[in-house]
């Protein structure tokens with residue numbers, strides 16, 4: 001697996017496994033198969049109620065702990081400093097591991113306006129060794145500017161919705177200007193209409209790859225870090241088998257051109273959406 005280097009010096013795999021909806025003992029087995037297939041970055045969140053099974057899969061995997069990057073995320077209801085510190089410790093305890101590699105603020109919840117306080121807690125948790133790297137999710141440039149101005153500390157990653165219908169080029173440019181890696185959530189658009197898109201199907205046929213492999217390759221060639229979710233062994237393998245071909249600049253540009261202003265998931269604009 002190829003890596004990006006974060007602004008705090010740690011390496012992070014270029015593709016990760018999304019785990020929203022993977023739960024229970026079946027979830028443990030699904031995450032174990034992903035690790036056996038080569039995944040070394042696992043994305044979880046307090047609100048997915050699966051930190052326990054993700055931790056169990058990592059502990060069962062036989063892969064050494066320091067080879068795996070585990071992400072979790074702080075929910076909106078815990079943005080106050082003291083609550084955030086407890087929530088981080090609860091996340092770690094549920095995993096059964098000693099630390100979490102990457103901890104993100106899940107949503108900025110700008111109407112509550114407590115995300116700077118939450119960020120102070122993540123900074124302190126990093127100093128205490130509870131979490132290795134810290135970052136944000138669904139943060140717009142204005143939110144990151146405030147973190148920088150009020151704390152002087154920038155996120156290592158910013159995880160945002162990105163897929164061909166919503167390519168986030170402006171956000172990526174902003175993140176890159178601050179040394180932040182942009183992770184892509186819903187990177188294959190939740191597998192809805194992408195397969196039937198003629199443009200992507202044509203490119204896929206030219207490379208003898210699936211439409212989803214082309215989309216995931218497109219993310220990487222643009223400098224994004226996609227975290228596709230699959231509970232299925234074969235699809236998990238397909239989603240990381242994307243390092244043996246290159247899209248041309250023209251193909252990348254064609255996929256970029258699919259993006260449109262209202263291409264994001266419904267009601268997921270971080271300027272408005274509140275998640276607790």
Ligand SMILES: NC(=O)C1=CN([C@@H]2O[C@H](COP(=O)(O)OP(=O)(O)OC[C@H]3O[C@@H](n4cnc5c(N)ncnc54)[C@H](OP(=O)(O)O)[C@@H]3O)[C@@H](O)[C@H]2O)C=CC1
Nearest residue numbers: 018019020137185186187188189190191228229230231235
């Ligand atoms: N920070 C945030 O606010 C958010 C973060 N996330 C994170 O991002 C991850 C990924 O996003 P998500 O919304 O799950 O959407 P994805 O774009 O990853 O799509 C997941 C869906 O695609 C299917 N799928 C996966 N691979 C293939 C394939 N190769 N061929 C056909 N179908 C496929 C999966 O089904 P199957 O499992 O059956 O293969 C599932 O139904 C989440 O799981 C979560 O970890 C998601 C939303 C918001």
Ligand SMILES: O=C(O)C(=O)[C@@H](O)[C@H](O)C(=O)CO
Nearest residue numbers: 020045106107185265268275
């Ligand atoms: O899955 C996540 O990480 C979320 O933040 C979800 O809330 C997601 O955005 C969603 O589907 C909300 O309906």
